[in-house]
Amino acid sequence: xxxxxxxxxxxxxxxxxxxxxxxxxxxxxxxxxxxxxxxxxxxxxxxxxxxxxxxxxxxxxxxxxxxxxxxxxxxxxxxxxxxxxxxxxxxxxxxxxxxxxxxxxxxxxxxxxxxxxxxxxxxxxxxxxxxxxxxxxxxxxxxxxxxxxxxxxxxxxxxxxxxxxxxxxxxxxxxxxxxxxxxxxxxxxxxxxxxxxxxxxxxxxxxxxxxxxxxxxxxxxxxxxxxxxxxxxxxxxxxxxxxxxxxxxxxxxxxxxxxxxxxxxxxxxxxxxxxxxxxxxxxxxxxxxxxx
Amino acid sequence: xxxxxxxxxxxxxxxxxxxxxxxxxxxxxxxxxxxxxxxxxxxxxxxxxxxxxxxxxxxxxxxxxxxxxxxxxxxxxxxxxxxxxxxxx
Numbered sequence: 424x425x426x427x428x429x430x431x432x433x434x435x436x437x438x439x440x441x442x443x444x445x446x447x448x449x450x451x452x453x454x455x456x457x458x459x460x461x462x463x464x465x466x467x468x469x470x471x472x473x474x475x476x477x478x479x480x481x482x483x484x485x486x487x488x489x490x491x492x493x494x495x496x497x498x499x500x501x502x503x504x505x506x507x508x509x510x511x512x513x514x515x516x517x518x519x520x521x522x523x524x525x526x527x528x529x530x531x532x533x534x535x536x537x538x539x540x541x542x543x544x545x546x547x548x549x550x551x552x553x554x555x556x557x558x559x560x561x562x563x564x565x566x567x568x569x570x571x572x573x574x575x576x577x578x579x580x581x582x583x584x585x586x587x588x589x590x591x592x593x594x595x596x597x598x599x600x601x602x603x604x605x606x607x608x609x610x611x612x613x614x615x616x617x618x619x620x621x622x623x624x625x626x627x628x629x630x631x632x633x634x635x636x637x638x639x640x641x642x643x644x645x646x647x648x649x650x651x652x653x654x655x656x657x658x659x660x661x662x663x664x665x666x667x668x669x670x671x672x673x674x675x676x677x678x679x680x681x682x683x684x685x686x687x688x689x690x691x692x693x694x695x696x697x698x699x700x701x702x703x704x705x706x707x708x709x710x711x712x713x714x715x
Numbered sequence: 716x717x718x719x720x721x722x723x724x725x726x727x728x729x730x731x732x733x734x735x736x737x738x739x740x741x742x743x744x745x746x747x748x749x750x751x752x753x754x755x756x757x758x759x760x761x762x763x764x765x766x767x768x769x770x771x772x773x774x775x776x777x778x779x780x781x782x783x784x785x786x787x788x789x790x791x792x793x794x795x796x797x798x799x800x801x802x803x804x
Contacts, residue, residue: 465727465728467723467725468726468727468730471725471792475783475794572728573727573797634756634757635755635757637758637760638744643758646760650781650796
């Protein structure tokens with residue numbers, strides 16, 4: 424059994440841990456707010472882009488359709504992009520996404536597909552290198568950028584486009600954490616190539632007028648699709664970031680609560696022990712006095 | 716006098732401008748064009764250049780880089796890769 428002094432030290436150390444987790448919780452809450460705002464303000468662009476593409480895709484016939492939209496007609500080569508955070512201390516945030524991606528990758532490999540991986544965030548690299556080191560093409564670290572913006576998304580989109588052009592990828596899937604709410608982040612796969620046309624986008628009502636395109640429909644689509652990948656990646660990264668802070672907030676909240684429970688249990692134990700010691704001392708004193 | 720044109724200028728990171736205006740001039744790849752209310756629907760890619768928004772006597776200019784203009788009966792939307800407002804002289 425630990426001495427009183429040891430117990431005091433133990434309580435002190437749990438208290439300072441609690442202070443840290445509490446501070447991190449508040450930092451995460453503040454950052455979450457900002458990340459949510461950022462994700463929110465990126466939404467109009469992504470939404471409009473999806474509507475425009477849906478509109479265009481409906482008008483472009485099968486054979487002329489750009490390959491980014493229609494695919495290469497094969498699904499042999501898969502490129503998997505996995506996005507997590509750069510840091511830990513966020514509960515199951517990183518491992519959930521990695522697990523979802525790993526399940527998919529294993530299924531793909533079992534079905535005889537070629538799989539290659541792009542890692543976004545330092546934690547994916549740590550989590551996937553051991554198993555699929557030979558398949559990992561490149562890692563992007565988010566902490567290279569102070570704020571997540573177009574500059575973060577662009578190199579990732581460029582690499583994807585490059586792989587696609589080089590014929591190294593038929594299907595591109597992106598794994599990230601969808602921000603469902605502050606307490607719930609869902610690992611979600613999203614198919615980037617071939618582009619999934621949002622069927623929900625309402626068709627533009629033209630009042631019978633004919634849409635004119637300058638330059639041609641195909642040319643516009645040709646430049647719009649790579650840009651759409653960038654936009655989608657940006658949107659995903661922003662959402663991922665919000666999810667990360669949400670998860671971190673939750674994890675730190677739990678840690679703070681656990682520390683609190685631990686402190687009260689230890690304090691109770693400490694007080695009992697102190698009381699017992701005092702009682703023993705008193706008995707000894709009284710017994711000593713009586714003996715005289 | 717026709718009604719106002721519903722115009723929005725959107726960049727990937729935020730919405731730069733949104734509102735009802737009289738006229739918007741934009742640099743299309745095949746020539747500059749102006750859009751008034753009730754324009755026929757069309758879509759064009761944009762060059763790098765300046766978008767001028769005219770509303771009454773006020774005039775605001777934005778520099779845009781890469782993007783698209785989409786004119787629908789609902790209004791004009793410009794999707795720009797980059798858009799910044801030029802300080803009015």
